[in-house]
Amino acid sequence: MDKPRDYLQPTLDWVIGYLESVRDLPVAARVAPGDVVQALPGAPPSSPEELSAILEDLDRVVLPAVTHWNHPRFFGYFGLTGSVPGIAGELIAAALNTNHMLWRSSPAGSELEEVAVRWLAQLLGLPEWFGLINDTASTGTFTALATARHRVDPAARSRGLAGGPRMAVYTSDQAHSSVEKAVVALGIGTDNLRKIPTDAEFRMDPGALSAAIAADVAAGVRPAAVVATVGTTATTSIDPVDAIASVCKRERVWLHVDAAYGGVAAAVPELRWILRGAERADSLVVNPHKWLFVPIDCSVLYLRDPEATREAFSVVPDYLRSTEGVPNLMDYGIALGRRFRALKLWMVMRSMGTEGIVAALREHVRLAQLLAGWVAAEPGFELAAPVPLSVVNFRCTPPGVGGEELDKVNESLAEAVNASGEALLTATRIGGRTALHAAVGNLGTNEADVAALWDLVKGLSLRA
Numbered sequence: 001m002d003k004p005r006d007y008l009q010p011t012l013d014w015v016i017g018y019l020e021s022v023r024d025l026p027v028a029a030r031v032a033p034g035d036v037v038q039a040l041p042g043a044p045p046s047s048p049e050e051l052s053a054i055l056e057d058l059d060r061v062v063l064p065a066v067t068h069w070n071h072p073r074f075f076g077y078f079g080l081t082g083s084v085p086g087i088a089g090e091l092i093a094a095a096l097n098t099n100h101m102l103w104r105s106s107p108a109g110s111e112l113e114e115v116a117v118r119w120l121a122q123l124l125g126l127p128e129w130f131g132l133i134n135d136t137a138s139t140g141t142f143t144a145l146a147t148a149r150h151r152v153d154p155a156a157r158s159r160g161l162a163g164g165p166r167m168a169v170y171t172s173d174q175a176h177s178s179v180e181k182a183v184v185a186l187g188i189g190t191d192n193l194r195k196i197p198t199d200a201e202f203r204m205d206p207g208a209l210s211a212a213i214a215a216d217v218a219a220g221v222r223p224a225a226v227v228a229t230v231g232t233t234a235t236t237s238i239d240p241v242d243a244i245a246s247v248c249k250r251e252r253v254w255l256h257v258d259a260a261y262g263g264v265a266a267a268v269p270e271l272r273w274i275l276r277g278a279e280r281a282d283s284l285v286v287n288p289h290k291w292l293f294v295p296i297d298c299s300v301l302y303l304r305d306p307e308a309t310r311e312a313f314s315v316v317p318d319y320l321r322s323t324e325g326v327p328n329l330m331d332y333g334i335a336l337g338r339r340f341r342a343l344k345l346w347m348v349m350r351s352m353g354t355e356g357i358v359a360a361l362r363e364h365v366r367l368a369q370l371l372a373g374w375v376a377a378e379p380g381f382e383l384a385a386p387v388p389l390s391v392v393n394f395r396c397t398p399p400g401v402g403g404e405e406l407d408k409v410n411e412s413l414a415e416a417v418n419a420s421g422e423a424l425l426t427a428t429r430i431g432g433r434t435a436l437h438a439a440v441g442n443l444g445t446n447e448a449d450v451a452a453l454w455d456l457v458k459g460l461s462l463r464a
Helices: 004-024 035-039 051-065 084-096 107-124 137-152 177-185 206-218 241-251 262-267 269-275 306-313 342-377 403-420 447-461
Strands: 130-134 167-172 193-196 222-229 254-258 283-286 299-303 381-383 391-396 426-430 433-439
Touching: 004 051, 004 084, 035 051, 084 342, 107 130, 107 262, 107 299, 107 342, 130 137, 137 167, 137 177, 137 222, 137 254, 137 283, 137 299, 137 306, 167 177, 167 206, 177 193, 193 206, 206 222, 206 241, 222 241, 241 254, 262 269, 262 283, 262 342, 269 342, 299 306, 342 381, 342 391, 342 447, 391 403, 403 426, 403 433, 403 447
Parallel strands: 167 193, 167 222, 222 254, 254 283
Antiparallel strands: 130 299, 283 299, 381 391, 391 433, 426 433
């Protein structure tokens, strides 16, 4: 390892070979639990091993156990891409190996993060608020709700939660599980998480939200925060953020917008409406690693009032004191160590440009609409939810089959698609019934890939 080129060049060749051949691989891993553990030694080697041996095990053991999220026919969860510019950014960040917990510990890391999140805000039509990059939206949502809790009960920072006011958090019945995890971790408790009903298009009902807040206030419960979603996990529904913001303003409740998946679509002019009202929020999270072609992990949290978050989190021991008079990103969340995540976001945005990003997003939406049209026109299939963005939820509906039996048909169909190796999608529950969930989000996905998925689903449905 004294000669970096001798170690890194074969590794880079491996990565390039993988990216050039990923289409030829089965999308889903074909292993059983424990296969990787059993195939590798139970203890580390006592002496150094050659890179060639390590890469051999990578091909022999690791690669067959990978589900290829970077495959053009990966349609599960939220389709995504680790793009070449993003991968290059990860490589450079690893080589630099910086930690920008403080400005002085990595001025470039701190300031490039400022530039990248400002560029992203401009791309999405958001206010140029203070922003920082975390690992995932779960961390961003936790940070936002911790700030909201601090605003309701600042004394809890020193006293703890015991003896403090009971408070509640509100979100839709379609919201991501990270909201529930956050109220658990923050000590608010799931008994105080209000899951607000949704309408026929799975969007939060502002009237029901208002009623729930009023009921809590009457019972002496302090409303702490509302979490609205732009692109829910199952249906990609878009909550009416502007109407929800009006409720929050009237009730003086923190509004956090979870735009982890859907927020990126606002880069497309005709889809800018999805973030209408987000400028009235207190915080917003969006994930470039979901639909902006940045490798995992990269999630941006925007804060209207960053000082409120700093007050909730900042702890500065003597060894971390600084005198530069600029923000230190360690003060705005739970993490002290901070990777150079901004580099890959900056490189993707520069390499693609705003026009390239918009064109790619627009094409993904077109492909989703194409698939939705095929589903709607096919006897024995139905759409399970509206298709506002790039996710299509649908069901196989054989004549005379219903209830739990229909659920089993669709679960089996999803398993058969994935077992084929030709494509991958996931199953979800919508309105109490199982549906197939196909997300378009990979830069390499084209119309032929979507058609291949649809032909595969139709063909396998005949055996279901």
